[in-house]
Amino acid sequence: MQEHWRERYRSGHTPWDTGKPDLNLIRTVTERPIQSCKTLEIGCGTGNNALWLVQQGFVVTAIDITEEAIIAGKDKSSEVGIDVQFAVVDFMAEEVPDWPFEFIFDRGCFHSYRTDDERRLFAEKVAICLEPEGLWLSLIGSTDGPPHEVGPPQHSARDVVVAVEPSFEILSLISSHFDSLHPQPPRCWICLMKKRT
Secondary structure, X not given: OHHHHHHHHHHOOOOOXXXXXOHHHHHXXXXXXXXXXXXXXXXXXXOHHHHHHHHOOOEEEXXXXXXXXXXXXXXXXXXXXXXXXXXXXXXXXXXXXXXXXXXXXXXXXXXXXXXXXXXXXXXXXXXXXXXXXXXXXEEEEEXXXXXXXXOOOOEOHHHHHHHHOOOEEEEEEEEEEOOOOOOOOOEEEEEEEEEOO
């Protein structure tokens, strides 16, 4: 999996990287609101969302499996003088630095796991990394859109619920679309969850 993502960043074929924070993250954080706190972004890419969160007062650790993405994120943060702790970490295989967190965000990591069991294990790992009653916001490719051969994996609401409910209470599950460079952005679920105590 790591080599796949490295090749995407090397080739510049990263339509998910719009150069700005995702509108779904901005809306959720500002409208709920979610108070600034110690935060982890899983699969941070080149850091657009992490940088925005820091600008809102969050203390952010941003991890990605791909060294190329992390290098780009560090360069961006240096250019604008924003302090983000970036690290190359395989979330499912390695320990995450500085856990536990109060808020975790992922944009398209949870959905990359194909089976119910894999997604359940991902949710369990997120729960381990969170404080009691901590929040997890996940943007997940949705089957609401038409089937496609290229683009994010597509999951039903049932796929999401089955995987996360043992560890999380679902606070909201909203149908939306990803920010994307595609002319027709892929549909997604915006799933906000609270860790069960």
